[in-house]
Amino acid sequence: MSPFLPLLDGEDDVLLASLSRIGPVVAPSSRLDGTNVPLHSLILVDHTTTLDVDELIAWLDAGADKVIIPLSWASNVIGIIPSERLLVLLDVNNFSAVSDRITSGVSGVVVKAPTYEIDLISSISKFFGKTSVHVLPTNTAPPSPGNIRELKGVSATLVLPCSLLTLEASSASQINIADAFLAPLTSDRPDGLFPTVVCDETGHSLGLVYSSTESVKESILSGKGVYQSRKHGLWRKGETSGATQDVVGIRVDCDSDSLEFCVVQHGAGFCHLDRGSCFGELKGLPALEGVLAARLASAPEGSYTKRLFNDASLLQSKIMEEADELCRAETQDDVAFEAADLVYFALTKCVAAGVSVADIERSLDRKALRVTRRPGNAKPQFVKPAPTPAPQAAKPTPTADPDALIRMRTSDLATISAKERAALLRRPVLRSDEMIAKVKPIVDAVRVGGDAALIELTAKFDRTQLDSVILRPPFAPEATAALDPAVRAAIDAAYANVKKFHAAQLDVPLAVETMPGVVCRRFARPIARVGLYVPGGTAVLPSTALHLGVPAQVAGCREIVLATPPRPDGSISPEVMYAAQLVGASAVLKAGGAQAVAALAYGTATVPKVDKIFGPGNQWVTAAKMLVQNDTDALVSIDMPAGPSEVLVIADHTANPAFVAADLLSQAEHGVDSQVVLVSVALDDATIDAIEAEVDKQARALSRVDILRESIPKSLIVKTASVTEAIAFSNDYAPEHLILHLEDAPSHVAAIDNAGSVFVGSYTPESCGDYASGTNHTLPTNGYARQFSGVNTLSFQKHLTSQEITPDGLKELGPIVATLADCEGLSAHANAVRIRLQAQGAQ
The missing domain is CATH 3.20.20.70 (Aldolase class I)
Structure with a gap:
């Protein structure tokens, strides 16, 4: 201790x-x-x-x-x-x-x-x-x-x-x-070092090393495994091999003469022989976990473990079967045998869900700390029937109050501390490193296995068996035959508005004569190949296909690859296919999730590799985008980081409570993690109560009321005394969507510094921007509006510069350049100028 x-x-x-x-x-x-x-x-x-x-x-x-x-x-x-x-x-x-x-x-x-x-x-x-x-x-x-x-x-x-x-x-x-x-540590060694046992999070030994005061100090500060080599001095584990360690804990033994480091080991392993442990290969649960993780990434075709990962109902049945057999086992050998089978199938379930043995142990530790205990009774379906007692009158069971108000949390900037104000600006913690670790096996599988891996992963995650994952134009007429004429007309109108706005964003080439005879130019060129990710699942999102596809089309991208998850029958929704036709998609990839991002990043035999990936998605998609953009083998960029959907509404005395409530709910219905904030400007309690009453009333009438019951209680009402204070809070928050329910709302737009998109006035609902007003709905979230723009036409272009210098221009500019090159010691640069100036003098 x-x-x-x-x-x-x-x-x-x-x-x-x-x-x-x-x-x-x-x-x-x-x-x-x-x-x-x-x-x-x-x-x-x-x-x-x-x-x-x-x-x-x-x-x-x-x-x-x-x-x-x-x-x-x-x-x-x-x-x-x-x-x-x-x-x-x-x-x-x-x-x-x-x-x-x-x-x-x-x-x-x-x-x-x-x-x-x-x-x-x-x-x-x-x-x-x-x-x-x-x-x-x-x-x-x-x-x-x-x-x-x-x-x-x-x-x-x-x-x-x-x-x-x-x-x-x-x-x-x-x-x-x-x-x-x-301070209390003592060493009995002549060199003063402390023997140090290194173990993983489950307590399994990885090796024996030595520590010094200096190495322990650096480990405590950096959180990385740092030790003392008896031959080479300070040893930062993994500095050259890449097999680094994150330190979870450092403990002193009971005699205060040795240490234990608990670490998360990365890379090939702790041992220089590329093994998990210096004492040989790992055994037991850690070994099984490693095998299962490897099989999840690339299980051999036809293997039993592959079937378990792909068939959730089979895995569930095996867990129930083995639990029953364990309950029936009587001898020590039988109990051990059946328990091992149950652990195998249970751990398969855990690995598939991204849960490690260390996660299980942490959960056990937490449960052990509880003072209050549940009764421990079994659920009714697992209780063996007991002898039927004499009939008794049934007692009513209490139910949750169905009339409980769906309410937001409230804070007043006038009464809270600076620390509490800062807390209001925070978003939920996004554990991107954990998600990247989970998607990496999927990305690697597609990078190595190509189309075969894509088909396999689509069967696993989308429950769809495909022969081919790609569609190319001309698309079959039946792909859009089922499209409702009213929906077709709405998509046409939205397409026209979005295209008109994004076409107006095209740059005019720039030419500037910086000095006589020296002309500098800047001009745009389209990114040749772009990938557009359109989420699927339970929603149909032709709007996203338009908002990504139109600026790509306007910018002149040569290849537009649209990726979206297939429906259970293997087809793509007619709404998305129609949008793909309008924006001139050169291919439609029938895949979703991390596997679609990987296919776009690396390409396969049938899927074109792209240069930049756009589009929203869940945490798996976001993590995959972050992973591939940092892989030099992929050479691909992404549009922006992403997080849960957000809206911030600023409302003063002119606001209509029903309108404000509707705007809040339009974002809150996206998911239980949606970020929804109302900033009130000198509103009295009666007006705020009216807004909350409308939130409750409208929420109950919506199809996603169950989501709203979770997202709205996490949402905020922030009271401010003035429009200036409200806008200052909004600029610090940097919301994805900002709606201004203010008197003379247009006059306040100039004060907005940080927001993905601004909706000005009480008759400008955020929904219009999401669909058809013309602006783009792919916007920065999680506070990134401080640094990023929303998707626009320029997102699909890069800008080149050129310069053209006449002989007379070089006479003026050349000596300046040569002087600066000499100053920096780059004589070849200076020579490239002087040789031309000398040639002019000889003429």
């Missing part, structure tokens, strides 16, 4: 990340909001609050190891919360007055002491015997490494406020966290 526990009293994220690698932390309850309890933390309860046992239990259920309660609470809490989950906070002057009942009812004490006086703390430690003792200094001076060693020697652990800790060199006011962590 770490020789100290950090007390979170600061906001340094880098410091906190480093501290998380060396053990648990102490979190003051005043920093918690009920949802952000750090896992394996100790919660220091604010003694000024009122005792709430249910809240203590909730923190423990959420993942805290222990709670530290005031001494005055102890008699009311002991016996309710397990003793191993309780610590009591004492003053150094009253520790001897603690009763035996309290000492036996808690697992330890935290003593507030003004000094690091070893004799005093030693006497406290002896007084409490086997009960653990933690020392919380009340002075502002940091301990020395010697203080920490002495306290460790009398079995006391320091609780150090983060204000006394630093990542920099130790000073009179702060101690470096690595210095504090390593």
Whole structure:
């Protein structure tokens, strides 16, 4: 265990990340909001609050190891919360007055002491015997490494406020966290190094290395595996091989003379022989997990594991079958045999869902921390019938209130802190690195396997068996024969508007004479080959096909490859096919998800490789786009990063509550993670209540009310006092869609700096931009409107420059260029000019 526990009293994220690698932390309850309890933390309860046992239990259920309660609470809490989950906070002057009942009812004490006086703390430690003792200094001076060693020697652990800790060199006011962590360590080796066991997240040993004070410091700070080679000095694991490590935790052994590093290993493995472990190949669950992950990426055709991955109903049946056989097994050998079968099929399910053995263990650890327990009764369908008792009157079962209001959360900028305002601007965390790891096997399968892999993955994910994944013009008439004439006319009108607006964006070639005889030009050329991703699934999105295809067509792209998931019968919806015809698609790829992105990026025998990929999609599509744009083998770019759909509405006293509610709901229905914000400008409570009433009323009448019941409660109402304050908040938020329900709305557009698209006035719903007004609906989300534009005609072009210089122009410009080239030491550059000037002089 770490020789100290950090007390979170600061906001340094880098410091906190480093501290998380060396053990648990102490979190003051005043920093918690009920949802952000750090896992394996100790919660220091604010003694000024009122005792709430249910809240203590909730923190423990959420993942805290222990709670530290005031001494005055102890008699009311002991016996309710397990003793191993309780610590009591004492003053150094009253520790001897603690009763035996309290000492036996808690697992330890935290003593507030003004000094690091070893004799005093030693006497406290002896007084409490086997009960653990933690020392919380009340002075502002940091301990020395010697203080920490002495306290460790009398079995006391320091609780150090983060204000006394630093990542920099130790000073009179702060101690470096690595210095504090390593203070009690002693080495019995002549070179002073510490033997270090390296294991993976499941505890399986990868190898034995050595650490030094310097290497441990760097690991704590960087989060990477850094060790000390006995021959070559500091060893940053994977620096040359690419087999890097992310450090999850560093622990000291019970004798304080060796270390354990828990890591996530990347690349071929830990061992220099490209094995997972220096002690041989991995066994058991880690080995099975590795095999299954490899089979998920490229299972041999006809293999049993491949069938399991492709047939969800088969896998479900096998899990149920093996669970039943395990229940019937009686001997030790039979139980072990049947349990192994069940684990195999269960882990297959996990790997298919992107769940690792480490994820399962973390879930088990969380459940073990819970204080409250479910009754543990089996579900009715798994309970064997019991003898029928005498008939009794049935008791009514309570149901959820169907009339519960669908409401948003509210914050007032006038009453919240800067930190709370910043929290309102945050989007949900997008774990792109985790998703990229999940899509990489899919992308690699298509890159290597081409059309065969595409057909296989389409059968797996889209439940459609195809002979060919590509359609080329002229498209068969039956592809659009079922199109409703009214829908055809609407698509035609939308196409005309979008094309008119995007055609107006074409650049006029630029020519500037920078000095006599020197003419510089800038002109556009289309990107030759583009891929357009049109999401499918439960929705039909011809609008996306138009909003991506029209600017590509206007820009003059030579090849336009439209990718979209096929329907169950293997066909493409007639609406999307009609849009593909209008925009002049040169091919339609019948595939979705990461596999479609991979096919566009690398090309196959039938799918053309493209130079740039456009279009929205789920997290799998987004991760695949991010992956391929960073692969030099693909040589492909993407339009922009993507996240959940967003709208921010600014409304003042002129706003119609029904209109505002309708605009909020039009984005909230996209998905449960949609980001919806209403910024009110000096609206009274009655008007805000009217808007919320309309949200509730309209939501109940919509087909996606179940989605709205989840997305709306996550949405925000932000109260502001003025239009200036509202627009400032919006510019900081940088929404995908911004709607202005304001008096004289056009006059405020000039103040908008960050937004994907702006909808001006109460009769400009966002829906019009999504479909047919003419602007593009593929827009930056997740705050990227600060840096990115929405898709436009220029997105499908690149710009070239040229210069043309006459002999007289070179006489003026040449000496300037030669002087600058000489200044930079590039004599060949200067020579290219001077040789021409000399030739002119000879004429």
